[in-house]
Amino acid sequence: xxxxxxxxxxxxxxxxxxxxxxxxxxxxxxxxxxxxxxxxxxxxxxxxxxxxxxxxxxxxxxxxxxxxxxxxxxxxxxxxxxxxxxxxxxxxxxxxxxxxxxxxxxxxxxxxxxxxxxxxxxxxxxxxxxxxxxxxxxxxxxxxxxxxxxxxxxxxxxxxxxxxxxxxxxxxxxxxxxxxxxxxx
Amino acid sequence: xxxxxxxxxxxxxxxxxxxxxxxxxxxxxxxxxxxxxxxxxxxxxxxxxxxxxxxxxxxxxxxxxxxxxxxxxxxxxxxxxxxxxxxxxxxxxxxxxxxxxxxxxxxxxxxxxxxxxxxxxxxxxxxxxxxxxxxxxxxxxxxxxxxxxxxxxxxxxxxxxxxxxxxxxxxxxxxxxxxxxxxxxxxxxxxxxxxxxxxxxxxxxxxxxxxxxxxxxxxxxxxxxxxxxxxxxxxxxxxxxxxxxxxxxxxxxxxxxxxxxxxxxxxxxxxxxxxxxxxxxxxxxxxxxxxxxxxxxxxxxxxxxxxxxxxxxxxxxxxxxxxxxxxxxxxxxxxxxxxxxxxxxxxx
Numbered sequence: 001x002x003x004x005x006x007x008x009x010x011x012x013x014x015x016x017x018x019x020x021x022x023x024x025x026x027x028x029x030x031x032x033x034x035x036x037x038x039x040x041x042x043x044x045x046x047x048x049x050x051x052x053x054x055x056x057x058x059x060x061x062x063x064x065x066x067x068x069x070x071x072x073x074x075x076x077x078x079x080x081x082x083x084x085x086x087x088x089x090x091x092x093x094x095x096x097x098x099x100x101x102x103x104x105x106x107x108x109x110x111x112x113x114x115x116x117x118x119x120x121x122x123x124x125x126x127x128x129x130x131x132x133x134x135x136x137x138x139x140x141x142x143x144x145x146x147x148x149x150x151x152x153x154x155x156x157x158x159x160x161x162x163x164x165x166x167x168x169x170x171x172x173x174x175x176x177x178x179x180x181x182x183x184x185x
Numbered sequence: 186x187x188x189x190x191x192x193x194x195x196x197x198x199x200x201x202x203x204x205x206x207x208x209x210x211x212x213x214x215x216x217x218x219x220x221x222x223x224x225x226x227x228x229x230x231x232x233x234x235x236x237x238x239x240x241x242x243x244x245x246x247x248x249x250x251x252x253x254x255x256x257x258x259x260x261x262x263x264x265x266x267x268x269x270x271x272x273x274x275x276x277x278x279x280x281x282x283x284x285x286x287x288x289x290x291x292x293x294x295x296x297x298x299x300x301x302x303x304x305x306x307x308x309x310x311x312x313x314x315x316x317x318x319x320x321x322x323x324x325x326x327x328x329x330x331x332x333x334x335x336x337x338x339x340x341x342x343x344x345x346x347x348x349x350x351x352x353x354x355x356x357x358x359x360x361x362x363x364x365x366x367x368x369x370x371x372x373x374x375x376x377x378x379x380x381x382x383x384x385x386x387x388x389x390x391x392x393x394x395x396x397x398x399x400x401x402x403x404x405x406x407x408x409x410x411x412x413x414x415x416x417x418x419x420x421x422x423x424x425x426x427x428x429x430x431x432x433x434x435x436x437x438x439x440x441x442x443x444x445x446x447x448x449x450x451x452x453x454x455x456x457x458x459x460x461x462x463x464x465x466x467x468x469x470x471x472x473x474x475x476x477x478x479x480x481x482x483x484x485x486x487x488x489x490x491x492x493x494x495x496x497x498x499x500x501x502x503x504x505x506x507x508x509x510x511x512x513x514x515x516x517x518x519x520x521x522x523x524x525x526x527x528x529x530x531x532x533x
Contacts, residue, residue, distance in 0.1 A: 006520060025528065059523040124440065140435035149456055153440030164528050165439055168446070171521045172453040178517070179468070180457060 003062040008167070009083055010053075011070040011112065012093030013104045017126050017157035018069035019053045021093060024160040025167075026055025026067055052079065080111050089120035089170040093157065094139075096131040102142050109148065116150060119173040122166045124155035190291060193223040193230035196239030197260065201278060205234065208280045215284055218291045232290045234258040237268055246271070256290040318416040322409065322485055325349060347372075347408075355402035366403045367443035369411030406486045410442045413482025418474035421462075422481050430459035431480050434490045446531045447471045451479050459492040 010018040023030045031054040053069030065088075070080050084090060092108045094101050105123055115121050125139060139152040151169050155162035192209070194202045209220050223230040233245035237259040246257045259273045267273045272286050325337060337349040338359075345359040358364040364371050421427065433455040439448065450469050454460060460468070465476045483489050525532055 004520070057524075057527055059520070059527055061519065061523045063520060063523065065524060128441075136438045136441070137435075144435065149435075151436040151452075151456075152438075153436070154438055155440040162440055164530060165444065165449075167524070167528070168449055168530055169436075169439070169453070171524065172449050174517065175521065176450075176453040176457060180454075 003064065005064045005066055007066050007068060007083070007087040008170075009068050009070060009087050009090040009112075009115075010093060011080065011090055011108055013095060013098060013108075015098070016093035016095045018093055021091070021124075021157040021163045022053050022055040022067045022069050024157065024163050025057065027057045028055060030055040030067075030069075052083070077111065084112055084115055087115060087120070089122070089174070090115045091163075091166050091170070092121060092123045094123060094125045095127055096125050096134070097127045101125070102134050102139055105139060105152075106142060106146070109143070109146075109150065116148060119149075119177045120170065121150050122170050122173075123150055123152040124157065124162065124166050125152060126155055126157055128154040129156075189219045189221050190232060190294060191223040191230040192220050192232045192234070192287075193241075195233055195235035195241035195245075197235055201260075201276075204278055205283055208278075208283045209287065212280070212284050216287065216291060220287065231294055232256045232258065232287070234260060234274075234286075236260050237265075237271065237273075256293055258286045258290065318412045319422070322412060325351075325405075349405065349408070350402065354405040356405050356408045357402045364401070364403060366407035366441045369415050369443070372408060372411045404441070406438075407442050409485035410437065410482050413485050414445075414448070414478045416478075417481035418478035421477055422484050425480065425484060427462050430461050430464075430492050431455060431483070432459035432490045432492050433483060433488050435488065437483065437486065437488055445475075447475050448479055451476065455483075459490075 010021050012018055019030065019032060052071060053067075055067040057065040057067070059065060068083055070076065070083055090112045092105060092112070094105045098104065105125075109116055109121065109123075112121060123139065123143075125136065128136075136152050136154055143150050143152070151173070153162075153165065153169075155166065157163060194205060197205075206222060209222075213219070230245075233242055233256070235242045237243075237246075242257060242259065245255060257271060259268055259271045260276065260278070261267060261273055262276050267275075272289055274282050274286055321339065336351060338345050339347040339349070347356055347364075348359055349356045356364075358371075425431075433452060436452050436456060437444075437448070439452075447469070451465060451471065454465065454468060462473060462476050462480070465471065466473055469476075480489070522532070524530075
């Protein structure tokens with residue numbers, strides 16, 4: 001049987017931790033396409049991703065899980081559409097220290113709406129220990145206001161356990177959706 | 186109203202006594218309390234000042250050892266040895282040192298008074314950890330609803346373990362106990378379950394708080410979460426019953442509080458469908474105890490959504506549920522098994 005490839009996307013605003021999240025679970029040294037950040041107004045970080053980050057995990061079945069990090073800047077939006085085609089799911093990362101963090105989440109939810117509608121999206125909010133507001137409840141409320149059911153967690157992308165939690169939640173959601181769809185068919 | 190403390194000078198010559206009285210009088214605005222001088226006729230005082238060898242000061246020092254709400258300030262000559270356990274002034278007296286000593290005294294007495302002012306709300310021996318958790322959460326919630334200006338102190342054998350700030354829904358460990366939101370063990374350890382004795386007291390939150398500045402205040406929801414999932418597994422909380430269907434408003438914050446694989450599976454189901462305990466058991470094969478504990482934790486964290494029993498519920502056929510969970514895994518499930526395996530993730 002031919003080995004399959006599965007795609008997991010990490011997206012979010014510049015500085016949200018996509019590159020770090022991929023590095024924390026990738027088996028290979030992540031391939032980065034970083035250049036000097038010339039948009040210091042958007043984020044103070046020194047380097048930023050311009051094409052995409054890439055990592056991968058070899059599965060015991062011979063299949064491969066490919067991890068893609070989207071460039072954070074809005075001008076690379078066309079790449080988001082290409083990347084999400086056929087993806088297993090999307091992990092949306094938000095930096096709670098940034099202004100308009102809730103709006104940022106909503107923008108990415110909108111950009112990845114096809115995956116969101118299929119229960120294939122999870123939101124991770126970082127830097128909550130130093131910036132507790134907006135709270136997780138406010139993110140959840142913003143999603144509920146739009147009639148969306150997307151899990152939101154406070155996370156630290158430097159901890160692989162937090163990244164794996166989001167992956168586990170994503171898989172559980174897909175499994176539950178399939179099971180309930182079968183029951184109601 | 187400004188608190189008044191009584192201050193007694195013993196065994197000192199008249200010049201020094203007058204000097205101290207003058208210093209205190211002209212520096213009144215520097216103190217948070219109003220100092221009133223106790224004369225010889227007054228048997229008791231809050232603060233005693235005088236030579237360490239004077240009989241009255243010795244007696245006061247003995248009392249200070251057993252009654253913390255008493256304070257002694259010793260006065261020594263320059264060639265005398267200072268008692269390291271005592272606040273001490275050296276002759277000749279200097280205004281700055283006298284003021285500093287009294288400020289230390291008032292701070293110490295206020296701290297003790299603050300601990301004494303806790304009114305005991307509940308103090309009873311309980312025969313199980315589950316009952317303990319239930320009593321505790323009910324006591325907290327009663328206060329949260331009725332008297333939001335109060336702080337709660339959870340103590341064991343008179344020793345504060347956890348302080349709960351009801352005003353902004355936070356809790357913190359006492360006695361240097363370091364608690365973490367995602368470490369339920371540390372929270373339970375602080376409560377010392379084995380003794381099953383609950384002692385909840387309350388105080389006005391505008392009183393000075395004797396909190397270690399290094400203590401981290403954590404969200405109360407984390408406290409409730411760990412109480413629920415770790416101790417409330419035997420029966421649903423009052424107001425909930427097995428005939429009800431339970432649905433979640435949104436996902437619990439597993440990132441902050443940590444999670445078990447069973448929690449993720451239950452949440453994934455319960456945000457989609459309102460389900461009974463028995464249905465959840467059939468679908469997930471998770472033990473009833475774990476399901477009950479999860480539902481109780483969600484209830485304590487206000488995550489349960491009221492369900493219109495007559496309208497919105499999709500009634501599940503238990504036989505179909507059983508068949509569904511018995512079905513062989515499809516292609517994606519195999520991939521998920523492989524992903525979980527490579528990362529060492531436990532399936533529920």
